[in-house]
Amino acid sequence: MGRPPxxxxxxxxxxxxxxxxxxxxxxxxxxxxxxxWRSVPTNTGLMRCSKSCRLRWINYLRPGIxxxxxxxxxxxxxxxxQALLGNRWAAIASYLPQRTDNDIKNYWxxxxxxxxxxxxxxxxxxxxxxxxxxxxxxxxxxxxxxTEAVKQEMKFPLSRFSHTPSIYASSTExxxxxxxxxxxxxxxxxxxxxxxxxxxxxxxxxxxxxxxxTAVSPKENKQAERIQVGCAAVAHEDLDSLLSxxxxxxxxxxxxxxxxxxxxxxxxxxxxxxxxxxxLSLLEKWLFDEALGQTDGFLELPANCLS
DNA sequence: AACTGATGCAACCGCATGATA
DNA sequence: ATATCATGCGGTTGCATCAGT
Numbered sequence: 480m481g482r483p484p485x486x487x488x489x490x491x492x493x494x495x496x497x498x499x500x501x502x503x504x505x506x507x508x509x510x511x512x513x514x515x516w517r518s519v520p521t522n523t524g525l526m527r528c529s530k531s532c533r534l535r536w537i538n539y540l541r542p543g544i545x546x547x548x549x550x551x552x553x554x555x556x557x558x559x560x561q562a563l564l565g566n567r568w569a570a571i572a573s574y575l576p577q578r579t580d581n582d583i584k585n586y587w588x589x590x591x592x593x594x595x596x597x598x599x600x601x602x603x604x605x606x607x608x609x610x611x612x613x614x615x616x617x618x619x620x621x622x623x624x625x626t627e628a629v630k631q632e633m634k635f636p637l638s639r640f641s642h643t644p645s646i647y648a649s650s651t652e653x654x655x656x657x658x659x660x661x662x663x664x665x666x667x668x669x670x671x672x673x674x675x676x677x678x679x680x681x682x683x684x685x686x687x688x689x690x691x692x693t694a695v696s697p698k699e700n701k702q703a704e705r706i707q708v709g710c711a712a713v714a715h716e717d718l719d720s721l722l723s724x725x726x727x728x729x730x731x732x733x734x735x736x737x738x739x740x741x742x743x744x745x746x747x748x749x750x751x752x753x754x755x756x757x758x759l760s761l762l763e764k765w766l767f768d769e770a771l772g773q774t775d776g777f778l779e780l781p782a783n784c785l786s
Numbered sequence: 787a788a789c790t791g792a793t794g795c796a797a798c799c800g801c802a803t804g805a806t807a
Numbered sequence: 808a809t810a811t812c813a814t815g816c817g818g819t820t821g822c823a824t825c826a827g828t
Contacts, residue, residue: 495796495822517813533814534797546795569816581796584817589794 492526496535500525504532505540513541538581545577549586557583558591 496504507523513536516529525532538544549557553575560571568580568587575583 493798515813528798529813530799530815531797537815538796566817580816585795588818 490526491528493531496527496539500527501535501540504535508536508540534581538579541579543577544579544582546582549578549590553578554591557587558595561587561591 503523503525504519507519511522513533516533519525519529519532520527527535556574557571560574564570566584566587568584572578572580572583
């Protein structure tokens with residue numbers, strides 16, 4: 480009765496995205512904001528299905544995304560959270576706002592799983608710290624993690640964090656720079672996707688740029704609201720400052736996406752937190768301890784979570 | 787230089803879930 | 808209450824690149 484899934488329709492292109500397609504998609508999102516993916520192929524003429532567009536945006540084109548070069552600290556967080564949460568990559572990614580779930584999943588499958596496997600094999604005999612094993616990773620692996628026991632310690636619902644507070648709120652300035660980047664790069668350089676980086680947050684001046692999600696229809700408005708409320712799931716009064724990314728590297732600030740709805744959601748979240756502020760979980764303690772030592776772009780937990 | 791296997795990552799697929807009519 | 812649509816998530820695949828021979 481219904482039409483076939485969009486990805487099965489004739490003429491839908493598959494495979495790697497071209498720089499030209501990226502530009503079209505970014506231009507569209509710059510104008511309309513992320514969301515309403517169904518309409519993206521129709522309105523842009525892209526021969527891609529909506530899912531593909533969404534994935535491309537989330538995993539690669541979205542501003543603030545960091546690719547590769549996982550720091551030892553990020554590595555430690557991933558190992559720890561994977562032990563706690565299992566393969567809930569989106570939940571894990573919510574602690575590392577600059578990383579996508581796909582990236583984390585790939586990194587786990589290609590690097591960390593092997594490291595841990597190797598550790599488990601080695602630990603039967605003697606464990607040798609390889610040069611590429613981070614202190615955090617080693618510490619974690621050495622101490623071991625009784626996952627079940629740790630799960631028992633989880634006194635608050637993890638669903639609190641299950642909304643990926645990803646950086647949907649695309650700064651259109653960043654996207655403008657992204658476009659500039661594409662234009663500057665030769666097609667070949669653009670195709671070399673790993674080189675892409677957004678830099679220099681200070682010299683942009685797109686006249687019509689807005690730093691908030693532009694909702695042009697009730698539906699998009701709803702979408703934007705969902706996104707903002709999703710952010711608010713982990714937000715309270717200190718989040719503005721605590722969740723700001725390194726501005727100098729061109730990352731967007733969480734503070735910029737705040738709107739009336741988020742303020743309201745913040746208030747609700749605050750109220751909720753006041754009503755049922757759970758004791759600090761083992762996970763939060765661990766993350767906070769780590770945060771004291773190093774802050775390289777992961778989601779910092781507000782200090783007053785500890786009180 | 788050519789071949790081959792290993793590796794890493796982008797993208798796809800199928801299913802689940804929530805929203806809406 | 809139900810069907811349909813839109814989106815999100817996790818597992819998997821395919822291809823480009825790298826490293827070793």
